[in-house]
Amino acid sequence: MTKQLDLLDIQGNVIRAYGRFGYPVARYVFLNIRNAARARTFVGKLTKKVTTATQWGDGIGQVKKPVWTVNVAFTYQGLKELEVPRESLMNFAPEFAAGMKARRDILGDDGPSAPELWDPIWQENRETRDKDVHIFVSLNASAPGWPANGRDLIETSYEQLELAWQWLKDIVAQHGGGVVILGGNVGDNGALLDYQDCKVVMEQGKPTAKEHFGYTDGIGDPVFEGVPYDTDRVNGRGKQLENQQWAPLATGEFLLGHIDEAKEYPPAPNPVLLSRNGTYMIYRKLHENVATFDAYLDEHGSKYPGGKELLAAKFVGRWRDNGAPLVKAPDAASKAVFDKQLAVADKEGQDELLCNFTYDADMSGAKCPFSAHIRRINPRASLQMISEPGDPPGSLKNSVGAFDTPGALTNRRRVLRRGLPYGDVKDRTRDDGNHGIIIMMLNSDINRQFEFVQQQWINYGNDFKAGNDKEILLGNHSVDDRFPSKAVLQVEPTGNDTPYILSKIPRLVETRGGDYFFVPSLTALRMIAKGLIDPT
Amino acid sequence: MFNIAGKSYAMNVITPVRWYLAWLNKVIFYAALKIPSTLSGLITLSLIHYARWVIIGRNQFPHMAPEQPREQLKYSYMLFFSNFNGSWDQYVDSFTFSIPGGLDMFWKWNVRYSKSVALTPFHRYIQYNQLETQHYYNAYPLAASNDVKSAKTVKAALIAFDQELRKGTDAEFLARYNTLLRGLQHDMGDMYPTPIVSMAAYQLERRHQRHERQLQELKAAASEGGV
Numbered sequence: 072m073t074k075q076l077d078l079l080d081i082q083g084n085v086i087r088a089y090g091r092f093g094y095p096v097a098r099y100v101f102l103n104i105r106n107a108a109r110a111r112t113f114v115g116k117l118t119k120k121v122t123t124a125t126q127w128g129d130g131i132g133q134v135k136k137p138v139w140t141v142n143v144a145f146t147y148q149g150l151k152e153l154e155v156p157r158e159s160l161m162n163f164a165p166e167f168a169a170g171m172k173a174r175r176d177i178l179g180d181d182g183p184s185a186p187e188l189w190d191p192i193w194q195e196n197r198e199t200r201d202k203d204v205h206i207f208v209s210l211n212a213s214a215p216g217w218p219a220n221g222r223d224l225i226e227t228s229y230e231q232l233e234l235a236w237q238w239l240k241d242i243v244a245q246h247g248g249g250v251v252i253l254g255g256n257v258g259d260n261g262a263l264l265d266y267q268d269c270k271v272v273m274e275q276g277k278p279t280a281k282e283h284f285g286y287t288d289g290i291g292d293p294v295f296e297g298v299p300y301d302t303d304r305v306n307g308r309g310k311q312l313e314n315q316q317w318a319p320l321a322t323g324e325f326l327l328g329h330i331d332e333a334k335e336y337p338p339a340p341n342p343v344l345l346s347r348n349g350t351y352m353i354y355r356k357l358h359e360n361v362a363t364f365d366a367y368l369d370e371h372g373s374k375y376p377g378g379k380e381l382l383a384a385k386f387v388g389r390w391r392d393n394g395a396p397l398v399k400a401p402d403a404a405s406k407a408v409f410d411k412q413l414a415v416a417d418k419e420g421q422d423e424l425l426c427n428f429t430y431d432a433d434m435s436g437a438k439c440p441f442s443a444h445i446r447r448i449n450p451r452a453s454l455q456m457i458s459e460p461g462d463p464p465g466s467l468k469n470s471v472g473a474f475d476t477p478g479a480l481t482n483r484r485r486v487l488r489r490g491l492p493y494g495d496v497k498d499r500t501r502d503d504g505n506h507g508i509i510i511m512m513l514n515s516d517i518n519r520q521f522e523f524v525q526q527q528w529i530n531y532g533n534d535f536k537a538g539n540d541k542e543i544l545l546g547n548h549s550v551d552d553r554f555p556s557k558a559v560l561q562v563e564p565t566g567n568d569t570p571y572i573l574s575k576i577p578r579l580v581e582t583r584g585g586d587y588f589f590v591p592s593l594t595a596l597r598m599i600a601k602g603l604i605d606p607t
Numbered sequence: 608m609f610n611i612a613g614k615s616y617a618m619n620v621i622t623p624v625r626w627y628l629a630w631l632n633k634v635i636f637y638a639a640l641k642i643p644s645t646l647s648g649l650i651t652l653s654l655i656h657y658a659r660w661v662i663i664g665r666n667q668f669p670h671m672a673p674e675q676p677r678e679q680l681k682y683s684y685m686l687f688f689s690n691f692n693g694s695w696d697q698y699v700d701s702f703t704f705s706i707p708g709g710l711d712m713f714w715k716w717n718v719r720y721s722k723s724v725a726l727t728p729f730h731r732y733i734q735y736n737q738l739e740t741q742h743y744y745n746a747y748p749l750a751a752s753n754d755v756k757s758a759k760t761v762k763a764a765l766i767a768f769d770q771e772l773r774k775g776t777d778a779e780f781l782a783r784y785n786t787l788l789r790g791l792q793h794d795m796g797d798m799y800p801t802p803i804v805s806m807a808a809y810q811l812e813r814r815h816q817r818h819e820r821q822l823q824e825l826k827a828a829a830s831e832g833g834v
Contacts (some may be wrong), residue, residue, distance in 0.1 A: 169806075176806065518696070
């Protein structure tokens with residue numbers, strides 16, 4: 072890796088998934104601007120505290136790891152209210168200007184995911200000016216002293232989070248009504264809160280990277296050029312090369328003002344200082360129907376030849392307990408071997424085991440089905456597939472050398488994923504509790520990256536030769552009996568097994584709100600705060 | 608404009624090429640057809656129904672009647688004609704990501720061709736030279752090209768299966784049935800509407816349907832009035 076990014080200019084949440092860096096709790100706060108000048112002063116005040124992407128250390132001259140972090144982003148209306156000039160505004164991406172709600176038909180937010188059923192804050196957003204979401208502030212907190220203090224991790228972190236929250240409320244109050252905190256985030260028992268609370272799922276007193284269905288999240292997050300602490304994480308997370316090696320993706324896929332995979336600067340507004348080192352963020356609140364999930368898994372788990380846990384793994388492409396990829400551990404026997412290797416591996420070795428794989432030896436999907444979550448979200452080089460006359464029926468193979476690079480259809484569809492679960496599952500027999508995940512995805516082109524994956528790969532299956540079959544876990548499975556959702560779990564074409572058909576897949580995950588944001592660099596934040604943005 | 612019908616998009620791009628270099632393009636097209644491996648990238652892109660490149664000489668444009676004035680064309684032209692599934696962006700991007708070298712080879716002698724990478728100048732080149740489709744009929748609007756191929760595979764497999772239907776024991780039947788399913792495991796995708804190609808196309812289609820409905824209502828009202 073030769074490129075060195077200006078980490079002090081990039082917001083910390085762009086580069087770090089805080090959950091992985093020891094921040095188990097978070098609060099996401101949304102504000103409405105009432106007075107432009109005071110709002111700019113407020114942004115200036117926030118900016119002084121914003122957490123950058125710089126490397127942390129305890130040495131002299133090094134930036135210490137903060138106990139809690141602050142990050143800021145704006146919607147299109149927010150930038151407008153802050154009086155960013157129209158010429159700059161008009162060069163932001165059209166889908167960013169339109170917002171998530173207006174893109175519902177692209178995103179498949181229908182039925183129980185329809186905006187009419189979103190949390191009040193998101194229902195009311197972009198309807199009347201005083202309810203518009205303008206500013207996003209995220210606070211993530213860690214637990215100093217844990218576990219030595221003998222107390223609960225979440226409890227210890229929440230003390231710090233409360234301090235951060237109090238700090239934010241204080242500076243809001245200091246700005247004389249220039250900005251107001253919007254309520255309407257649904258919490259426990261339908262309570263409407265002034266923030267979205269998030270925390271990791273705990274198992275036996277230990278934090279996990281799991282969500283409420285029991286899957287480990289965020290293992291395969293992309294790695295791109297210029298991030299110093301990701302250099303040993305490239306295998307399986309960057310882009311697949313012809314010679315079986317991996318390389319980091321181009322920076323411009325995730326940060327504006329840098330060269331992307333098409334060897335150009337991604338479209339971005341002027342002046343360059345407004346967009347450079349900034350990016351777009353997609354905030355989505357996803358409710359998880361745990362009872363429906365459990366019931367569906369039980370129903371089919373009892374019939375599925377490999378048993379319930381293998382079936383759960385087939386939904387996602389990874390085993391639930393430790394994230395073992397099906398490509399490496401396709402059945403119980405190979406899983407046992409994998410587990411032994413994982414148990415003795417060091418951190419780097421674990422990473423290799425969990426992430427460094429391709430679908431080259433699984434082109435027919437017998438191990439990891441074509442509708443499994445990880446194969447849909449990141450097909451690696453597996454879209455370079457064909458079948459030719461004379462091939463065994465039901466088989467697909469790699470069309471070697473057909474494309475100029477094996478990841479041609481994947482490398483420009485990658486998305487950084489941030490976020491944490493929210494709520495607790497108090498009763499697994501009910502869907503209507505307060506539980507799900509907040510996912511924040513970052514990319515430099517919302518339409519080309521996030522929306523494409525959501526529409527074409529999650530809610531449709533043509534690129535996977537699966538017609539309209541959707542991704543099993545996140546797909547907006549039909550609630551219309553005329554169009555029931557199904558998925559095919561493929562088997563070895565030359566073996567004796569029968570493909571298993573998951574019929575009538577219910578809606579397992581529902582959208583509860585969200586919008587598109589712009590995450591500026593520190594330079595841009597300072598310029599916005601000073602009212603200095605000038606594209607001419 | 609009706610570039611879109613069902614799941615398909617019709618693209619026509621006509622680009623000028625210097626008449627004295629047009630023969631080079633013809634040689635390349637000829638060679639590409641003779642050496643199938645040069646087209647394997649195109650064939651692997653399963654979203655394509657059909658793609659054709661043609662050189663139209665500067666004296667080959669249609670002359671429909673004696674009264675049509677004779678044109679003096681400076682260039683010959685290359686017509687690119689394709690039907691594909693998905694959006695314009697998806698198609699053009701798939702092309703440039705997968706086979707940038709092949710595209711450059713086909714368009715190399717075209718006037719002001721930008722090369723396929725970087726992407727934005729290539730997008731502009733195609734957009735500028737695209738002829739919008741005025742009328743586009745699609746007999747199977749729900750079918751992507753993969754769906755058509757799968758339907759043919761399923762039909763052939765079912766006919767073959769049917770011929771063996773009454774042979775052997777129940778267990779043998781089950782084994783044959785399972786083999787059938789296994790052979791068709793990549794051909795069983797559902798075929799439903801969705802996804803919409805773009806918000807603009809979606810809005811256009813809804814407006815079109817609304818106008819049709821209003822027209823029918825007006826006609827109905829008029830015929831009632833007539834009675």
